[in-house]
Amino acid sequence: MELFMSRAGDDGLPGKERLFAMLAVMVTTTMNVFDGSMINIALPQMSKSLGVSASDAVWVANGYLLAVAMSLAIFSALATRIGFRRQFMGGLILFTLSSVGCALSSSLSELVVMRFIQGIGGAATLSIAPALLRGIFPTRLLGRILGVNALLIATCTAVSPLISGVLLVTLNWPWLFMINVPLGVVAVVCSQRHLPKPDQLDTRPLDKIGALFSVIMLGSTILCANTFSNHATRYNEQQALFYAIAALVSGAAFVYRQRNTMIPLLPLExxxxxxxxxxxxxxxxxxxxxxxxxxxxxxxxxxxxxxxxxxxxxxxxxxxxxxxxxxxxxxxxxxxxxxxxxxxxxxxxxxxxxxxxxxxxxxxxxxxxxxxxxxxxxxxxxxxxxxxxxxxxxxxxxxxxxxxxxxxxxxxxxxxxxxxxxxxxxxxxxxxxxxxxxxxxxxxxxxxxxxxxxxxxxxxxxxx
Structure with a gap:
């Protein structure tokens, strides 16, 4: 297969080393896609099992999404400081362990907290997965491997409702999280052995003020969007206005900060x-x-x-x-x-x-x-x-x-x-x-x- 064949002048990993490095990224992507699609389908069962309302159970999904959104910009910058490989493995381990925590949760509050932690682990991997693929494969194959990645995501999206239905009927919702454990072990082993090590790291400190503005901006945007998931009420409208103002103000402050600091969290150039x-x-x-x-x-x-x-x-x-x-x-x-x-x-x-x-x-x-x-x-x-x-x-x-x-x-x-x-x-x-x-x-x-x-x-x- 041409994806794993080397040519003179190729950047990235040598041909034979690409397979298991790709496998680490693809298995992690599979875990993330499965987790989102299958959990959404299981929300009604979770609501009954935990004895909470359907609107409260939605926070099992929203908590994960909120954590991912709030931390994407930070992890994009952090990877240049600690290396793609180290961040990817750290996020993968956190995602896998928090999946066990989700499966063992006995209340909605515990489950939402575990899902938030799981979202942080997911963001650490999602934020750099395409960049890892670019480092693994030569530029001449970049479009092809991104196409394979899109194929994987589409396939997982197609089969995840069926897998979720089978697990919910034969077992129960905690098993939707436990299936991440064997996948996570495979991905961690492949990552440890085959992901490329960084050639050079950025030794400058992380822009903590910019990180704070990004967390407020991105988190407020998600919370604003979530207020429209139910029928509009005056309370929801007031919430939406508050979150929208917070997002706009912090967004303006973030852009100003990135333009005027020597170590931007996100280089606007x-x-x-x-x-x-x-x-x-x-x-x-x-x-x-x-x-x-x-x-x-x-x-x-x-x-x-x-x-x-x-x-x-x-x-x-x-x-x-x-x-x-x-x-x-x-x-x-x-x-x-x-x-x-x-x-x-x-x-x-x-x-x-x-x-x-x-x-x-x-x-x-x-x-x-x-x-x-x-x-x-x-x-x-x-x-x-x-x-x-x-x-x-x-x-x-x-x-x-x-x-x-x-x-x-x-x-x-x-x-x-x-x-x-x-x-x-x-x-x-x-x-x-x-x-x-x-x-x-x-x-x-x-x-x-x-x-x-x-x-x-x-x-x-x-x-x-």
Missing amino acids: IFSNRRFSLSAITSFISFIAQGITFIALPFLYESVYSYSPLTSALLFLPWPVGIVFTAPYAGRLADKKNPAIISTLGLIIFGIGLVLLNALPPTPSILDIVWRNLICGIGFGLFQSPNNREMMANVKANYSSYASGVLAMMRTFGQCLGTAVIGIILSQSDSLTSSSGRTVHLGFWFASGAVFLAILFSVIRVKK
Whole structure:
């Protein structure tokens, strides 16, 4: 396989050493994807088991997301000080041990605390995973390996609801966390033996003031988005306003700090590369569209078309299947052709898929739903890996951890903002049982508009 074959002048690890280093990153990615997808499905069972309300149980998911969001920027900078390998292994060990803590939790408060700790471990690995892949593989294979990574994420997303369902029926929810233990052991062993060691570390101290501003900014943004997960109330509106103000003020302070310190937490000069900046913006907006759609689809299937939750989950499968079909080939093509053109084409196909979903008849057949979802997945798969390659290839190698962190932040906050948008839209409707489903379709129109905006930014990038 060409991924593990060396050529003269290759950077990264020698061919044969790449396999187990890649395995360490891929197994860790699998753990993170499984953890998010399977836990969300188990929330109703957790609510009953722990004797708490459904709205309180949601903090099992939100606690993890909050920890990841708050620490992404810090870990992107910390990796340059302590080394990718050491940070990755530390985060992986913390994630695995806290998974055991989650499984043994006997109350909601214990579980949320363990999930928050688990999120910190997850952020330590997620923030630098693409940068590690760039260090493992030569630049000529960067698009291909990022395509394989996208393939893995899509496959895990597709099968995790089925695995979760089997475990919840045959065992119970703590086993969703315990499966991380054998995977974590494999990943730790591979990381210890095969991940590349740093050539040179940044000896400058970490920007602690900038880190504080980033934690407040990123955490407030997530909390603001979460206030829209329930129906709007005056209390929620006041909360949202408070968090929004905190995010804006701390965000302005963070940017000011980064511009005026000699040791920035996030060097803003990486955004001086217009291709990198435009790719980051394009990624952010596209994930807003995906975030809206991922929340709107279950409401469409279950509340408008009256399908069961199991059927709804199966109807969602064509989307990740579409990514599985296209992502590896898109990454391979991006190593040979202009990745901006390929990702723009993917966005156009993605947008067409969203318009087709919005044009579903009042009583569609399952086949009618499936092929439209498949088009969305094909488009997103064609977009994602070339766009990620464009981001990672347009920064200097010593800034790869920062680019990797920005990539993770664009994905996380794009999805969160998309969730907030659809939350606002859904809160305006007291009933989603009408055959027209106007509220859900309005969400699709917002998602389609976001994709159109992403296409505009992507076209600008193509011309550069």
